[in-house]
Amino acid sequence: MLDNLTHRLAKVVKTLRGQARLTEENIQEMMREVRLALLEADVALPVVKNFIAKVKEKAVGQEVVGSLTPGQALVGVVHRELTDLMGGAHAGLNLAVQPPAIILMAGLQGAGKTTTTGKIGKLLRDRMKKKVLAVSTDVYRPAAIAQLQTVSQQAGVDFFPSKTTDKPVEIALAAVDYARRHYYDVVLVDTAGRLAIDAAMMEEIKALHANLKPIETLFVVDAMLGQDAVNTARAFNEALPLTGVVLTKLDGDARGGAALSVREVTGKPIKFSGVGEKLTGLEEFHPERMASRILGMGDILGLVEEAQRGVDADQAKAMAQKLKSGKGFDLNDFKDQIAQMRKMGGIASLLDKLPAQFGQMAGQLQGGVEENAIRRIEGIINSMTPLERSKPEILKASRKRRIAAGAGVPVQEINRLLNQFEQTQKVMKQFSKGGMQKMMRGMKGMFPGMMR
Amino acid sequence: MFGFLKKPGASPDAAQQATTAQPGDSEATPAPKRSWTERLKAGLARTRQQLGGGLASLFSRRKIDEDLLEELETTLLMADCGVEATTHLLTQLRQRWKRDRLETGEQLQAALADELHALLAPLEKPLQIGTQSPFIIMVAGVNGSGKTTSIGKLARWLQAQGKSVLLAAGDTFRAAAREQLVTWGERNGVTVIAQESGDPAAVVFDAIQAARARGIDVVLADTAGRLPTQLHLMEEIAKVRRVIAKAEPSGPHEVLLVLDANIGQNALQQVKAFDAAIGVTGLIVTKLDGTAKGGVIAAIARQTPKPLRFIGVGEGIDDLQPFEARSFVEALFEEGPRSTA
Numbered sequence A: 001m002l003d004n005l006t007h008r009l010a011k012v013v014k015t016l017r018g019q020a021r022l023t024e025e026n027i028q029e030m031m032r033e034v035r036l037a038l039l040e041a042d043v044a045l046p047v048v049k050n051f052i053a054k055v056k057e058k059a060v061g062q063e064v065v066g067s068l069t070p071g072q073a074l075v076g077v078v079h080r081e082l083t084d085l086m087g088g089a090h091a092g093l094n095l096a097v098q099p100p101a102i103i104l105m106a107g108l109q110g111a112g113k114t115t116t117t118g119k120i121g122k123l124l125r126d127r128m129k130k131k132v133l134a135v136s137t138d139v140y141r142p143a144a145i146a147q148l149q150t151v152s153q154q155a156g157v158d159f160f161p162s163k164t165t166d167k168p169v170e171i172a173l174a175a176v177d178y179a180r181r182h183y184y185d186v187v188l189v190d191t192a193g194r195l196a197i198d199a200a201m202m203e204e205i206k207a208l209h210a211n212l213k214p215i216e217t218l219f220v221v222d223a224m225l226g227q228d229a230v231n232t233a234r235a236f237n238e239a240l241p242l243t244g245v246v247l248t249k250l251d252g253d254a255r256g257g258a259a260l261s262v263r264e265v266t267g268k269p270i271k272f273s274g275v276g277e278k279l280t281g282l283e284e285f286h287p288e289r290m291a292s293r294i295l296g297m298g299d300i301l302g303l304v305e306e307a308q309r310g311v312d313a314d315q316a317k318a319m320a321q322k323l324k325s326g327k328g329f330d331l332n333d334f335k336d337q338i339a340q341m342r343k344m345g346g347i348a349s350l351l352d353k354l355p356a357q358f359g360q361m362a363g364q365l366q367g368g369v370e371e372n373a374i375r376r377i378e379g380i381i382n383s384m385t386p387l388e389r390s391k392p393e394i395l396k397a398s399r400k401r402r403i404a405a406g407a408g409v410p411v412q413e414i415n416r417l418l419n420q421f422e423q424t425q426k427v428m429k430q431f432s433k434g435g436m437q438k439m440m441r442g443m444k445g446m447f448p449g450m451m452r
Numbered sequence B: 001m002f003g004f005l006k007k008p009g010a011s012p013d014a015a016q017q018a019t020t021a022q023p024g025d026s027e028a029t030p031a032p033k034r035s036w037t038e039r040l041k042a043g044l045a046r047t048r049q050q051l052g053g054g055l056a057s058l059f060s061r062r063k064i065d066e067d068l069l070e071e072l073e074t075t076l077l078m079a080d081c082g083v084e085a086t087t088h089l090l091t092q093l094r095q096r097w098k099r100d101r102l103e104t105g106e107q108l109q110a111a112l113a114d115e116l117h118a119l120l121a122p123l124e125k126p127l128q129i130g131t132q133s134p135f136i137i138m139v140a141g142v143n144g145s146g147k148t149t150s151i152g153k154l155a156r157w158l159q160a161q162g163k164s165v166l167l168a169a170g171d172t173f174r175a176a177a178r179e180q181l182v183t184w185g186e187r188n189g190v191t192v193i194a195q196e197s198g199d200p201a202a203v204v205f206d207a208i209q210a211a212r213a214r215g216i217d218v219v220l221a222d223t224a225g226r227l228p229t230q231l232h233l234m235e236e237i238a239k240v241r242r243v244i245a246k247a248e249p250s251g252p253h254e255v256l257l258v259l260d261a262n263i264g265q266n267a268l269q270q271v272k273a274f275d276a277a278i279g280v281t282g283l284i285v286t287k288l289d290g291t292a293k294g295g296v297i298a299a300i301a302r303q304t305p306k307p308l309r310f311i312g313v314g315e316g317i318d319d320l321q322p323f324e325a326r327s328f329v330e331a332l333f334e335e336g337p338r339s340t341a
Helices: A005-016 A024-040 A045-059 A070-085 A113-126 A144-155 A168-181 A199-212 A229-239 A257-266 A287-294 A300-310 A313-324 A331-343 A346-353 A356-366 A370-382 A386-390 A397-407 A411-432 A436-451 B010-020 B023-028 B031-043 B045-059 B066-078 B082-099 B105-123 B147-160 B177-188 B200-214 B231-247 B266-278 B295-303 B325-333
Strands: A101-107 A132-136 A158-160 A186-190 A216-222 A244-248 A270-274 A282-284 B135-141 B165-168 B191-193 B218-221 B254-260 B282-286 B308-312 B320-322
Touching (some): A024 A045, A024 B082, A070 A257, A113 A144, A113 A270, A132 A168, A158 A168, A199 A229, A216 A257, A257 A270, A331 A411, A397 A411, B066 B105, B135 B147, B147 B177, B147 B218, B147 B282, B177 B191, B191 B200, B200 B218, B200 B231
Parallel strands (some): A101 A186, A244 A270, B135 B254, B165 B191, B254 B282
Antiparallel strands (some): A270 A282, B308 B320
């Protein structure tokens, strides 16, 4: 994980340890590393250049406080600046007009406009209790209208049917007219994806905007976008008075430098970020988290949230109940735990989210085979009968042989698993007695063994 | 967009001339190839504007010096070449500058074109449709990369090669994905095997059986878009691949990953992740028109080389074409020096 900025800077910084403040000279090389890190995160070059100039100005003369190394101090400055750049407070949707409030969606092909339209519809309906009408003016791509219809249905918002033979402007006006007569609060107008250089298509969306006079014009951008984000955003911003940006596909592993490029060029707030394909996957945009992500600093907050999403709350509660009641922790629970871990994306993806140094340490610790080991454990448990799972103590030689044959592993593997399980059980017993500290002590001995 | 260059006024002009100058330029090329070359050039107009146009103003200066190289670095980075590929290209150029005693900008440009060609040439491995019947092509990619559209175009291309084609609507997840593929099938006059929702692997299995029964040459299997971080979905697509192998032990004969040229360095991650899951054997890079970027291809060539089977340079049904390194590089550079006037 060399892409981590902190890590990168650490190398440079070795030479200037002990200097009390950041100066023009000693940050020169570090700035180069910052530049590379940003470029690798797909921040557009002109934006990087501006940004570097700004950071330099701020950084020069900064005292290196206390125990910080100059590198850390600089990362601090960079992170702060990035956060500032991406906009302070969260900006919500503006719906303060005489209803219906019209929201126009614009963006490139495949940016995620239709999905985002559905997500916004659901958000408005569920959280803000609005009556929402969705309409598609994408008469070009096959089945685009059908897609919005399905998405609207899933989101529980009304859909205004349109035909591919109609003109986009006419469709939109008809929808608004319908909305006005049927007292809708919001009309979501989905449009066809278009390239910024396609003059005819840009004229079309300009015409749509002029006719509809939407209160919100949202620019939908793929977080994976590369250097061209800057040009695309500029072209859209010049053609349309955008009011905000929606960043999509943030659940991917792109670092999302496009967010910074788009923000810098348009000057418009990033209002939402889209994660996942479920219609609930629309979140408020968090500038600091985005800053950490662009810098490759690890998304601890995201990790926590993912854990919360991945872990089934009911299941966890049932588990806690079981532990409290003093009933034993059996192999079924052991397997559930493993399954939960997998649900969170497996150990590898968890490691990815950690800041690089930790990630590297953890990676070394386990030699990278942990994913397979876990699958094997699951296989072994799956080869047991329900009775064996709840009472592992009945496992004797012949049962073990059968299980080993079923799971396709040597008998020793079964013994190893049982040992691990016993250790875990011990820890759980301590836990149920309320000794958190004791548990941590127990864990210490357990972890290396468990992973091998 | 050229604000970072030293002479901001000059570049857009130069680029514009570059675009307008193009049709007259291909007179020498043989007639059947011409239309494609022209389409490629038209499609790459923006990449050229970024690379060629940017370079034109660079190369107009007579002497090669560090400043020129630095600006060249900038231009390459702006084209999404990525840090690694850019550094590589520049190192090569620096060597040649000294070794071959290059002096003028034009010479440097020719050297860059050479290097770029050398970098991209290994990717030029056109798709060979084998004799297996049916020849099974599986198509994967992230959301919105243009899988379904590419399949539609690919079907057309295969038909032009005299192959009969069957489409499998393996995207059972996204709303209306099936309808989209069915529409493409209608346009091409191709049968589409689809199911009311259900398991993608099952749809593909059915399609292979159907193709065998009807004696069809090529099966194109669509899959739902997925981000490589969604592990369960990556497992699902690995299963689709396994099921194909079950239905046809020698298959899938080709696993194509569709990449959107607009995306940046994440393309590398995508190639790696999909390769790990389903063993990618070829790439399709879409939406090369209208983006400034052919550069990500260079990054891929450098870091995760995979045969680049097709590139998409427009919205028309014929705008998906086999990748040719030479004409690609030529299309990028052709007008560079001429537009400096």
